């Protein structure tokens with residue numbers, strides 16, 4: 001039997017213990033007292049680990065700056081994230097939400113070990129009142145937030161950054177639950193160049209008739225996507241992220 005019978009398998013680039021090692025690194029730094037309560041310094045310490053030890057699949061500096069610009073422009077009260085990992089984006093965007101008069105950054109993370117690391121780093125950054133790390137699968141948590149706890153009735157700004165095979169079904173769920181509103185909702189999809197999200201972008205760019213054709217050929221399970229919802233999307237390219245060339249799609253509802 002594996003020595004971790006209840007944990008997901010390690011990947012080549014993550015979940016091999018480096019995320020807990022990051023906590024040891026940060027909490028043993030000689031400048032911990034200066035880092036505490038300072039989101040920029042927490043992010044700097046994570047970036048130091050990434051460059052000195054092992055890479056971490058964080059949104060990173062360039063894309064992060066672009067997205068904090070969108071937060072400053074739109075000033076959402078609540079922003080949602082699908083896929084939180086060790087909390088880099090939660091610290092960066094949670095701080096931006098706070099600075100722009102918002103209430104909360106909700107980060108949904110399926111892996112409880114990653115969520116535990118993220119919770120410690122959010123706490124260290126002094127953002128506990130602004131960032132909620134929710135452990136669970138994005139589709140289950142989104143449904144609960146929208147239909148049960150009713151925390152969300154309109155998506156203002158959502159950052160889609162979990163696994164690529166979920167990029168289309170989760171927005172389909174948001175379509176079904178009628179929380180994507182013209183003029184009010186913006187979706188940001190990370191990694192649309194590397195590794196890419198062609199199936200999701202095909203949906204975003206399709207006309208209602210093309211969407212009906214896609215649905216007739218797709219397994220949508222119990223989901224009820226809305227083919228009549230029309231999107232307007234642009235991809236912002238970045239030449240030099242920590243992992244090379246990449247892009248963030250910025251998607252509005254027409």
Ligand SMILES: C[S@@+](CC[C@H](N)C(=O)[O-])C[C@H]1O[C@@H](n2cnc3c(N)ncnc32)[C@H](O)[C@@H]1O
Pocket residue numbers: 057058059060081082083084085086087088089090108109110111114136137138139161162163166
């Ligand atoms: C690319 S990382 C997120 C990086 C993070 N947003 C950042 O920039 O700092 C992807 C994360 O999505 C999580 N994930 C994968 N499937 C998920 C699901 N169904 N629901 C929520 N999180 C999921 C993974 O566990 C992983 O931590």
